[in-house]
Amino acid sequence: MKVLIRHLLKKTRSGGYAQRDETIESPSIRFGRGSECEVHLTDPRILLLQLEITQRSGKLHLTSQGDSDFQVNGQISTKASVKPGDKIQLGPYDIEILDSEEGFDAVITLEHSRPLGDELSALKKRSNTKFVSLGLSARGWAWLLFIAVITIGILAPLTAYITKPKGGDPLGDTKRSLLADADQIWVSGPHSSVHAHFGDRCETCHTNAFKQVMNKVCFDCHDNAGHHADPSIFPNASLDGQQCQDCHKEHTGDKGLLITTERFCTNCHGEILEIAENSKLKNVSDFDEHPQFHPTLIKTHQPETFERIAIDANKPKPVDRSNLKFPHNKHLKENGVRHPDGTRTVLQCGFCHELETGGIAMQPISFEKHCSNCHDLKFEPQSPNKEMPHKNISQAKDYVVGTYAEFALRGNWIEPETTINNTSSFRKLVGEEPVVTEEQKKAALEWAELKAEEVLQGKFGRGLCGECHEIVDNEKTKNWDVAPVYIPTKWLPKSHFNHKPHKDRKCATCHNAKESEEATDVLLPPVETCQECHGGEFATTKVKSTCTECHGFHREELMMPKENL
Amino acid sequence: MSSNNVHESFLVYRGLKFFWLAVALVFVAIILYIWHEPLGKPNGGSWLGYTLGIISAALVIWLTWFGVRKRQYDLSATKLKVWLSAHIYFGLALVIIATLHSGFQIGWNIHSAAYILVLLTVVSGVFGVFVYARYPKLMTKNRAGLSLNEMMGKISELDQDILKEGQQLPEEINSALLKAVRKTSIGGNIFEKLSPKNVICPTTEARNLIEEEFADMTVRDQSISKVIALLAKKMKLLRRARRDVQIKVILRIWLFFHIPLAIGLLGALFSHILAVFFYW
Secondary structure, rough: OOEEEEEEEEOOOOOOOEEEEEEEEEEOOOEEEOOOOOOOOOOOOOOOOEEEEEEEOOOOEEEEEOOOOOOEEEEEEEEEOOOOOOOOEEEEEEEEEEEOOOOEEEEEEEOOOOOOOOOEEEHHHHHEEOOOEEEEEHHHHHHHHHHHHHHHHHHHHHHHHHHHOOOOOOOOOOOOHHHHHHHHHHOOOOOOOHHHHHOOOOOEEEOOOOOOOEEEEEEEOOOOOOOOOOOOOHHHHHHOOOOOHOOOOOOEEOOOOOOOOHHHHOOOHHHHHHHOOOOOOOOOOOOOHOOOOOOEEEEEEOOOEEEEEEOOOOOOEEOOOEEOOHHHHHHHHOEEOOEEEEEEOOHHHHOOOOOOOOOOOOOOOHHHHHHHHOOOEEEOOOOOOOOOOOHHHHHHHHHHHHHHHHHHHOOOOOOOOOOOOOOOHHHHHHOOOOOOOHHHHHHHHHHHHHHHHHHHHHHOHHHHHHEOOOOEEEEEOEEEOOOOOOOOOOOEEEEEOOHHHHOOOOOOHHHHHHHHOOOOOOOOOOHHHHHOOOEEOOOOOOOOOOHHOOOOOOOOEOOOOOOOO | OOOOOOOOOOHHHHHHHHHHHHHHHHHHHHEEEEEOOOOOOOOOHHHHHHHHHHHHHHHHHHHHHHHOOOOOOOOOOOOHHHHHHHHHHHHHHHHHHHHHHHOOOOOOOOOHHHHHHHHHHHHHHHHHHHHHHHHHHHHHHOOOOOHHHHHHHHHHHHHHHHHHOOOOHHHHHHHHHHHHHHOOOOOOOOOHOOOOHOOOHHHHHHHHHHHHHHHOOHHHHHHHHHHHHHHHHHHHHHHHHHHHHHHHHHHOOOHHHHHHHHHHHHHHHHHHHHHHHOOO
C-alpha cells in the first residue's frame, strides 16, 4: 500500500499548520518508537511498536500492538477498520483519515498534539521546594496559642469570678458549675493542710479583686490572735497596721503558713535590748544559748505578787512559797511509806501526778484523792468516823464545834482528863442524861465551844493541819489560821511543755524529787537538762527544736483591736 | 567556632559583650537568692521574688520585641546583629532568673505554664542558634555555586538525555525511565522535605531496575551504560537539590515553634501577672 503521511507541525499565526508530507510504500505501516517502524514516533510514551495499519479489500485496518490501545472517534479499541473522516487518538498523537488522493491508497494526517512539554517547568510544577507554613503560618500558630492561653488563663477564670454568687458562705454552696472552678488555674500552690477544706472556693479568703487578703477574713475564725508584746510598752513590737499575710503565707503547703525558723525570733530577740530597752528578757540566738529558766514564783500571798528566779546552780535556790509542807523524799523512800493500818506502800510519782487527758500537763493534786488514804482528818477518838472537811479552815472549825455540840446535846459524852475548869455545873448532865432545859442547853453549848477550842488548839487541830500547812496566828483574834495555799499551774507561763512526747523517760530524768526535803524546792529542771537532748534549728546531733517548739507568738491576753478591719 | 565566619559572629559579637552582661545579671541574681532568706519557702512574693519577677517580665517583653525590631529594616542605628547577640544571651539568662523567681515551685497552674513556656521558647531558640551556626555553612558547601533553580535546570537537561537514550531500550526499562523523568520531584510535603532519604524516588528505582536487568556487565551496550551514567548524575543532583530544600526548611521551621511559643508565653505572662494581683 502507498500512503501519504501529512505531518502537521507547528501552528502558524493564521491558525493553519506548517506541514511536511511523507510518502510511505509498504505492505503495512507500523507506528512506534522503534527505528524499524515506518512511522517513527519520538514521544517516549509510545511503545517501540504501538500500531499497525494494513489494507484489506480497500479498507484500512488498525491493530494495536503490545499492551496498548487507541481511540477511534473517542471509542477505545484495539482493532478497528476506519474510513475517511475518522479521527484516531494514539497516545499523545492525533491521526485523521482524509479522502484519498490520486496515486495513494490513503492520506492521513499525523499531529503530535500533546507533547511532553518543557521538562524544567514540569519538574518545577511537580516539586514543592518552598517552605511556607506548617498548616498555619508561624503568625497563625502564634495567635492560636495566644488566644488559647488567654482563654484558659484569663477569660475563663474571670468569668468564674464574675458569675460566682457574691456574699453568703462560700463553703456552704455544695453544688457548683464546672465553670465556677475555672479560677483554679490561678492557684499558685497547694493549701496548708488546715485550710485545705477551702478547696476550690477561692472567694472564702479572696473576697475583693486586686486587694490582698484582709485581716478581717482571718479574724472571722482566728479571733483570739493577740499582740506579741504589749504595744503600750513595746510600740515597735505592735502588730497594728500589719497584715496577717505578711507573716502567714498561704499556698506554699504547710511550709509557709506558720513560721518556725529561729531567725524569725532572733532577728529581734538576738539583741532584744537594742530594740526594746525596757525589756526584761535576755538575748537568745539559739536553743544552745537559751537563757536559764526563770520560773514565775509567788513572792507574797497578800497581796499576791510574783517574782522570776533562775534555776541556777550558782545562785540562791528559787523558793516555792506554796505554804505547804511536803517532803518528796520521805514519800518516795524505796521501802515505801507506812500506812496507818500498819502496812507499807511504795509510792511512785504517778500515784499522785497523773497526766491530763490531753497528755500535756498534770492534773492538780487533790487531798481527798491522793493524801487522805493515809492522812485522815479525824479529831475525836469517841467519834472515829468523823473527819474534818478539807475545804477551808472555818468549815473545819465549825465541824469540830458541831461535833461537840452534838455530844453535849445527846449526852453520851465520856469526859476524859480535861483542862477545862468551869464545867462542874453541867458535868453530870453532859455525862449521862440528855439536856432538857433551855438553861442546860445553853450551858452544854458553851461547853461544846470550849471543848472544840481545846481540840483545835491541840494535836488534832492546829497540830493536824500544821502537818501539811503553814499555820499563821492572828494577832487580833488570838486565833490561828491555815496560810493561803498557792500551787502554780504553770511555772513557765510564757512557754508550753508537753509531757506526752516525754512519757517514755523516767520522771527523775528531769525532776529530782527523791532528794527534795522541802516543799519549797522548785523541782523544775534547769535548761541544761533540756539541752542534753534538744538543740537549735541547725543541730546535727540533737533534736532540732526552734523557738516555736515551746513559745507561741501571739498572746491571747493582748487582744488586737478589731475595729477598722 | 571561628570568628571569620559571618554566620557565627552574632555569638561572639564584640568580645562576647552580651554574654558577660548576661552572666553578670545571672550571677547577681544567684548571689541574692542565696543570701535572701524570705519568710517560709522562697517564692515570687518576697521582695526578691517581685524583683526577679519584674526583671523576668521585662526580659520577656524585650526579647519578644526582637520580632518587631527585626522587621524595622530602616532602623540602622543599632545593627540587628547586636540585637540578636543580646537576644540570645539574655534569653538564656531569663531561664535562670525565671527559675529563681519561681523559687523552684511547680504546679498545675497558669504560673507554672508561663514558666514552662519560657523553657520551651528558650529551648527552641537554642535550637535556632544551633541551626544558624551550622546550616548556612553546610548549605553553601552543598550548593557549590549552583542555585536550586540551576540544579533543577541541569536535572531536566539530564532528563531529556535519559529519554533520548532510553528510546531504544525495552518497554519495561523505558517505562521506568519515563516514570523517573515524569514523576521524580524535589521536596514535597513537610516530612519529605525534612527527610529526603525516606522518599521513594522513581529515578533511583529506574536505576535499580536497570542495574538488576543488566546485572551482567557483558550484556550492557553503550546506551545502557550511558543511561546508567546519566541516572547516577541525576541522582547526585537530586540529592543536592533535596538537601538544599531540607536545609532551607530547617533554617525556618524552628521559628514555627519559637515564635508561637514566645507569643503564647506573652499570653501566659499576662495571665500570670493578672492572677497574682487579682487574687492577691
